[in-house]
Amino acid sequence: MEYTSTRDDTLRVSASEAIVKGLAPDGGLFVPAEFPRVSPEAFYGLTYPQTAEKILRLFLTDYDPAFLKTAVEQAYGADRFSGKAGFLAHVEERLWSLELWHGPTCAFKDYALQLMPKLFVEAKKNLGDTGTTKILVATSGDTGKAALAGYAGLPGIRIAVFYPDAGTSEVQRLQMATQEGENVAVYAVRGNFDDTQTGVKRVFADLALAERLAQKNERLSSANSINWGRLVPQIIYYFYSYAQLVAQNGVAAGDAVDYCIPTGNFGDILAGYYAKRMGLPVGRLICASNRNNVLTEFLATGRYDVRRPFYKTESPSMDILVSSNLERLLYHTTQDAAAVAAWMAQLTQDGFYTLPEDVLSQIREIFLGACADDAQGREEIRVRFAQNSYLCDTHTAVAFCAARTAMPTTASPCVVFSTASPYKFPCAVLGALGEEGAVDEFDAMQRLMKKTNVPVPESLASLREKDVRFTDVIGKNEIPQIAFSL
Numbered sequence: 161m162e163y164t165s166t167r168d169d170t171l172r173v174s175a176s177e178a179i180v181k182g183l184a185p186d187g188g189l190f191v192p193a194e195f196p197r198v199s200p201e202a203f204y205g206l207t208y209p210q211t212a213e214k215i216l217r218l219f220l221t222d223y224d225p226a227f228l229k230t231a232v233e234q235a236y237g238a239d240r241f242s243g244k245a246g247f248l249a250h251v252e253e254r255l256w257s258l259e260l261w262h263g264p265t266c267a268f269k270d271y272a273l274q275l276m277p278k279l280f281v282e283a284k285k286n287l288g289d290t291g292t293t294k295i296l297v298a299t300s301g302d303t304g305k306a307a308l309a310g311y312a313g314l315p316g317i318r319i320a321v322f323y324p325d326a327g328t329s330e331v332q333r334l335q336m337a338t339q340e341g342e343n344v345a346v347y348a349v350r351g352n353f354d355d356t357q358t359g360v361k362r363v364f365a366d367l368a369l370a371e372r373l374a375q376k377n378e379r380l381s382s383a384n385s386i387n388w389g390r391l392v393p394q395i396i397y398y399f400y401s402y403a404q405l406v407a408q409n410g411v412a413a414g415d416a417v418d419y420c421i422p423t424g425n426f427g428d429i430l431a432g433y434y435a436k437r438m439g440l441p442v443g444r445l446i447c448a449s450n451r452n453n454v455l456t457e458f459l460a461t462g463r464y465d466v467r468r469p470f471y472k473t474e475s476p477s478m479d480i481l482v483s484s485n486l487e488r489l490l491y492h493t494t495q496d497a498a499a500v501a502a503w504m505a506q507l508t509q510d511g512f513y514t515l516p517e518d519v520l521s522q523i524r525e526i527f528l529g530a531c532a533d534d535a536q537g538r539e540e541i542r543v544r545f546a547q548n549s550y551l552c553d554t555h556t557a558v559a560f561c562a563a564r565t566a567m568p569t570t571a572s573p574c575v576v577f578s579t580a581s582p583y584k585f586p587c588a589v590l591g592a593l594g595e596e597g598a599v600d601e602f603d604a605m606q607r608l609m610k611k612t613n614v615p616v617p618e619s620l621a622s623l624r625e626k627d628v629r630f631t632d633v634i635g636k637n638e639i640p641q642i643a644f645s646l
């Protein structure tokens with residue numbers, strides 16, 4: 161299997177190269193040059209690691225199959241994800257929740273970040289790269305911890321995570337500050353997330369620094385969600401959940417299932433498009449957005465327009481205006497790299513682009529957009545708990561709202577992706593259930609547990625007792641020196 165770029169499809173690279181490089185030299189994203197076809201039945205009755213192995217072998221053809229088998233066992237084996245990798249909960253008639261938050265950091269990003277670091281280290285080996293890779297991550301919360309947990313202890317890797325001082329929740333800060341491992345470092349950066357991100361981006365663009373690092377046989381890399389190594393693990397749970405749905409008689413084998421995904425950077429939902437192109441009977445992919453509803457508007461009108469206010473919401477991991485992975489969908493739909501490059505250039509220059517009618521209608525055959533604001537999300541949390549005894553977080557709530565909007569238009573069963581544990585956002589969830597006035601997030605966790613009897617994940621409950629290892633607060637101008645000496 162070879163990979164090409166969304167902006168120049170004469171390019172050809174291996175999976176290992178795509179994963180180590182992250183971004184194509186022309187600024188485009190790496191995509192598979194073709195879609196492997198599989199039969200959904202081939203996945204019935206498989207465990208999660210077996211499903212993972214089958215999918216990865218189709219895409220990572222230059223990897224040693226024995227390595228892949230070990231890697232998926234280490235990432236998703238029976239003792240990982242609390243034994244609940246790909247756990248599908250029945251919520252009500254025709255509606256399921258795929259709980260993707262049973263991993264070490266309680267958000268769905270663990271599925272990619274428990275595996276991708278291993279794929280990265282192996283790719284370096286495949287390419288004969290013996291240097292040290294320094295991973296720099298700017299995070300507003302969730303990605304930082306998931307990346308730390310994934311890269312901690314890996315050979316040839318050092319990782320530094322930067323987050324805005326006072327910009328994360330207390331739980332998120334403690335999750336990062338208590339991270340163990342000798343190859344990890346965590347810094348609070350004075351200012352907001354933009355300051356942090358600008359500081360890190362400047363380091364990646366610093367050619368003189370890259371040269372000084374190269375002399376030590378060191379290279380910088382990022383762990384962000386446009387890397388193919390983060391996308392491919394997300395295809396797995398579409399196949400796994402479909403097989404489970406068939407086994408639970410939720411759908412007749414071969415019939416279509418809709419998926420509804422709380423969306424930010426468009427990675428998780430795009431993986432569903434890949435699953436569909438590979439032969440899984442995916443019906444509609446429902447793209448759920450919060451008040452930052454660029455994608456809802458885009459799917460309705462064909463105009464992608466970021467000239468709008470940015471809202472901070474109670475589903476912060478979806479607070480995004482530029483959904484990078486959408487570029488991959490545009491390429492697959494049009495097969496026209498020059499057109500994609502032109503739209504992306506226009507987006508950077510003018511802040512918008514508009515798709516031709518025929519391209520939009522192809523996309524709309526599969527994708528449906530819907531959005532919900534914080535008040536609608538809170539109401540959804542309340543109603544789900546009251547009616548279905550089902551407790552969900554603020555991101556999942558947005559998806560439940562979107563699913564309800566979309567369901568009357570389709571007759572298929574629907575799987576909503578539940579992307580974070582309700583205990584990651586305990587104040588908002590507790591508030592939605594009508595209880596205000598928690599002293600802090602730990603108090604909110606305790607009260608939420610008392611009210612709902614849903615257990616607090618061990619990794620969050622134990623946070624208060626763990627040693628805080630990282631307390632440095634830095635200015636963004638110190639990031640280059642940290643990157644050098646890391």
Ligand SMILES: *Cc1c(COP(=O)(O)O)cnc(C)c1O
Binds near residue numbers: 269422423428
């Ligand atoms: C990252 C994230 C999302 C958005 O996923 P994308 O792949 O970026 O669209 C949704 N919910 C949670 C909890 C997340 O952490």
